[in-house]
Amino acid sequence: MDSTETQAATQKNDIAPRTVTLRNKIGYAMGDVGNNFLFDMGQLYLLNYFTDQVGLPSAAAGTVFLVAKIWDAFADMSVGTWIDNRTNISKRGKFRPFLLWAGIPLGLLLIANFTTPNFSVTGKLIWAYLAYMLFGTCYSISNVPFGSMIPTMTRNSQERSELASWRQAGSNLGLMLATIGFMPIVNLLPNEQTGYTVAVVVFAALGVICQWISYANIKENYSAPAKQKVNKKDLKAAFKSLLKNKPLITLSIVNLFTFSAFNLKLAVQVYYCKYILKDTAAISWLGFFSIGMVFVSVFLTPILTKRIDKKYVYMLGCAIWAIADILGFFMADNTFLFVFFTSIAYLGDGFTSALNWALVSDCVEYGEWQTGIRSEGMTYSFFLYFRKLSQAIAGFVPGVVLAWVGYVPGQTQTAGALLGIRGLMFLYSAVLSIATIILMYWAYSLTEKRYGAIVKDLLNRRGDEKVNSVQMTN
Template sequence: MNQDSEKLSIREKIGYSLGDLAANLVFQTLITYLAYFYTDIYGLSTSDTSLVLLSVGLIAAFVFNPLVGAMADRTQSKWGKFRPWILYTSIPLGVVAILTFTTPDFSYNGKLAYAVVTYTLLLLLYAMNNLPYSALSGVITGDMAERNSMSSYRFVAVMLAQFFVQVFMYSLILKIGDGDKAAGIEAVMTYLALLGVLLLLITFFTTRERVVPKPEQQSSLKEDLKDLRGNRPWVIMLLLTTLTFITLAMKGGAYLYYFENYVNQEALRLFLNPVIGSLSNYGLNFFGEDPVSAGFGLFNAGGIVFMIVGITLSKRLADRYGKRDVLGVGLFVSTLFILIFYFFDAESLGMIFTCQMLHGFFYGITIPLLWAMIADVADFSEWKNNRRATAIIFSAMMLGLKGGLSIGGALLTLVLGLYHYAPENLSQPESALMGVKMLVSVYPSIPFFVGVGLLFWYEIDKKMEIQIETDLKERRER
């Protein structure tokens, strides 16, 4: 395979990125609303919510992902290894996403069982769809610069999904449900599921697999697992991904609680009046008169817009300094803008919104790099062992994603319970308000800081990236 054949068209980059747009219509909803849905809409206790999120999530992480990764690596079809998984799981994933956010008229125990079953099926289908989708990025091209470029397209799509879910979805839930949040979220998820299925089908039809392992590179599952145990970059990326998604689940899930309970609503209304007035003048008043939905939406909007700016700079910085070093610096600085939320009182709205935007910018720089580095780890494994097992390498990302999401979500509701948060109360005790404040500041900053420390042991720097790419290109041209 020559170098020119590994260059990707804009059409294929966009087509690939739409798969992550689809996945994140579900995933961002899980991060932002699942804990809130279970406690404040569905009616589960904080302790039962923690149990569901943790137990089901860890099963998905440590059972579903390795199995799917091993099977996907051994899939043989006219469409390749990974694309068939995207095709065949698209519709079931959409259906189960709707069911997960449906509130049936069951007894409490019946609703608890329903939550366990639907969430389990959702995470299983998400693994069967998104793990092969992620692994596809490692075989679309072997050109690392093209991967960096594709990752930037991909994560602009992620930010678009995140923008919709975090900025507009809460207001839509209230409007479509006419105040009935259970009916509203079910209706919104139905529309998102239909859109997601369409986007996944576009991804299937616009991409192709170019990096095909030679027959002599085929390996057994035992050999794949042995290679992983000796692959220190893989271990570090597994831990880093887990820590990253613990933070994302914890703070992302806490923001709605933060705006509903901690932020002073009258101060928020006064702070937002100029913005809401300007939007209304242009017919863009999406939020109505509710200060919580407006504040929550615009807070997230500021962070996401600046994340997208950071994403656009990511490839240029990574090409110059290497992914590892750029990721480490970006992650460290972004964490400082999480930690500082501890010092803001309920009326420090200017600082709250400003620091969210600064956090978004620096974290945005890191977003494409995490996924691109997993593809580099797959190359590192092939370079070192002369065998390629892309999907099982990418299972690190999915295992860390599911594990981190589960641990972070469980910690979120566990901390709320420990600080005596009561969903049925219109006014929360001071202890609960402190718990919410800690969940958007101190607690989520800890995993990010640990992740920065882990990067000191990650050996694939800029020099090694070039060496691996050059050596593998020579092998594949023989």
């Protein structure tokens, strides 16, 4: 590290060296391209597939998401505990191998979700539950290690923000391509149900390939000593340490708000385009422009976080999101206005999404500093637990609300049903964005200044040789 870089790091209250190359950043982004090819099929299209193609009742289809995602949440915690306490760690690293081995099973299980056999309604529901729960478990085995990697790739706070932004760029690219490309593939086939299956096969294959590319191009630069023995007392202490981590708990709760709002919008936008705009082509336009705006926020996030605390950039994103959705509720009556206001809302959401992974990595260091227990996997899986709960809410609420307002698949909808779809698309996310601003302001205390002091204290405790050498050059 030269003197200019050292001075910049010091000014940022960041004394850890930069260890991540451009190739590593691109590789990490590709991992989330693959994750989203695999994961977003369920968030974008599975509810509509259940109601309009398979013929499941709306409330019953929504309950599949509720039960499966609550199951996933506990699976995440179990996976995180297992990862933290692995003792047989190969040269590939602690987290990377999961990207390699989980890809194919994950792709096959995704396809199973969109190939419902011609059973009775009860049989179709059983298939939906089993297929989606197994998919979620396999996704945890792949995604928990992937998200836990940032603390092992770098200890530099700014570099973590950059990695989080690259990851979000990959996520947004995957979501954009899934939104733009899915329905055109469906429309090429003679019927929609077959089209859904073929489109999912295409994206499942691409998702596995992207995960393998990521595996080949990322690197774990730091590693904790392998644990020699695991006992219930250690596990209990680790769980208690998570409950003492106030920044982690705050971040997890606001993610329950923002991620449920984001995923609910993804599920409802298909219904909005079909029944309010009567323009299914709007889904592809929305994918291009709205997710394109998220790329703008991903580009802006590292620039803003160099000048403004990550906490306040996060709150700024929620403010943009809330304003755009409130205006959209009243004004989005045609494709142009719908795409415009939703794109601005996604711009705001992009700030929160890009920063989540950097903030949760900071919470790892805070937890170790506070309790002496370092647990990347358990911290990440605790955080992911709330994201899975948010996905459960995002799948369950639309199904229940659609049933409540009298939604009938494939038919002209009543005024009440159309109002319900509009409210789900805009008001739900606006209210939760405002709640996030309030909670982050009052409860999230891990500012950049405080984080810098915590990292310095931790590195002094560890006697980190690399960082000591950097300090001596200052």
